[in-house]
Amino acid sequence: NAGVTQTPKFQVLKTGQSMTLQCAQDMNHNSMYWYRQDPGMGLRLIYYSASEGTTDKGEVPNGYNVSRLNKREFSLRLESAAPSQTSVYFCASSGMGSLAGARGEQFFGPGTRLTVL
Amino acid sequence: QKEVEQDPGPLSVPEGAIVSLNCTYSNSAFQYFMWYRQYSRKGPELLMYTYSSGNKEDGRFTAQVDKSSKYISLFIRDSQPSDSATYLCAMSSTGGGNKLTFGTGTQLKVEL
Numbered sequence: 001n002a003g004v005t006q007t008p009k010f011q012v013l014k015t016g017q018s019m020t021l022q023c024a025q026d027m028n029h030n031s032m033y034w035y036r037q038d039p040g041m042g043l044r045l046i047y048y049s050a051s052e053g054t055t056d057k058g059e060v061p062n063g064y065n066v067s068r069l070n071k072r073e074f075s076l077r078l079e080s081a082a083p084s085q086t087s088v089y090f091c092a093s094s095g096m097g098s099l100a101g102a103r104g105e106q107f108f109g110p111g112t113r114l115t116v117l
Numbered sequence: 118q119k120e121v122e123q124d125p126g127p128l129s130v131p132e133g134a135i136v137s138l139n140c141t142y143s144n145s146a147f148q149y150f151m152w153y154r155q156y157s158r159k160g161p162e163l164l165m166y167t168y169s170s171g172n173k174e175d176g177r178f179t180a181q182v183d184k185s186s187k188y189i190s191l192f193i194r195d196s197q198p199s200d201s202a203t204y205l206c207a208m209s210s211t212g213g214g215n216k217l218t219f220g221t222g223t224q225l226k227v228e229l
Contacts (some may be wrong), residue, residue: 004160033216039123042205042221043161044195090160105151106217108160 002026003112006091010017012115013072013081021076021089021112029095032056033076033112034066035065036087088113120144123206123220132229136193140206141209142219145188147208147218150182152191153224164204165191196227 007022025032034046045058047066055066063085065077074093079084092106123140130136138152141179153161166179167173167189173180180190189208193200206220 008197040221042123043219045216048216092160100205105163108162111158 004091004093004107006089006109006112008112009110010113012117013078015082016117017079018079019114021091021114022063022073023075023091024073024093024107024115025073025107027093027095027107028071029093029107030071030086031094032068033094034064034074034076035090035092036060036085037090038087046076046089051098075117081114083116086114086116096114118143119221120218121206121208121220124223125221127224127226127227129228130196130197132198134196134225134227136191136196136200136225138191138193138204138206138223138225140153140189140208141187142189142208142218144210144218145184145187145207146210148211149209150180150189151207151217152178152180153207153219155205159200161205164193184204198229201226 003046004025016050031053037043044060046060046064047058049055049068052071055110089110089112094106123144150167152165155161156163165178166181167180170182170184177194181190203222203224205222207217209217
């Protein structure tokens with residue numbers, strides 16, 4: 001049981017380049033989330049997917065797009081990277097059908113460290 | 118003003134000390150309260166969970182919620198160097214896979 005996996009672990013981009021961050025979970029969770037974490041700002045929600053086939057904006061969606069490819073996978077795309085998008089990106093998942101799911105516990109991946117020059 | 122406020126620290130304590138970490142919030146609809154622990158260069162992991170007001174104890178950790186004051190606390194007894202991490206409070210108005218609102222996190226260092 002791998003839990004939540006993210007690729008890549010590290011990435012350096014130049015301003016204007018595009019890239020996709022990948023996330024997969026093997027816990028059969030319905031809901032998946034993308035956060036960014038910056039010093040002094042905590043975890044801020046970028047986009048989330050309450051269930052397969054649906055996506056919604058979070059607190060800081062500008063400059064990002066997402067795709068819920070299937071129940072397991074949720075990707076985050078930066079179409080034209082900017083230095084302000086330098087951050088650590090975390091994917092998380094949660095689901096019903098268990099005590100953890102009923103209380104809304106989210107399980108996090110190890111993160112992707114992105115630097116935009 | 119943020120919905121959830123948390124002192125970022127850093128907080129440095131000697132081994133064996135009692136640590137108190139706190140968050141205040143403004144949204145009276147919050148009912149589910151969690152504390153996540155995040156080690157350096159890792160993802161957050163759930164440490165404690167409390168529903169509504171009251172106390173919950175798990176080993177050296179105690180979580181308290183005072184909804185009347187909109188204030189939650191995490192106490193760590195007999196702190197250990199392995200407790201050195203960033204502690205984030207999180208809360209939601211409904212359970213079951215819904216959005217969490219996080220505090221900014223408090224960085225704790227327990228020194229030998």
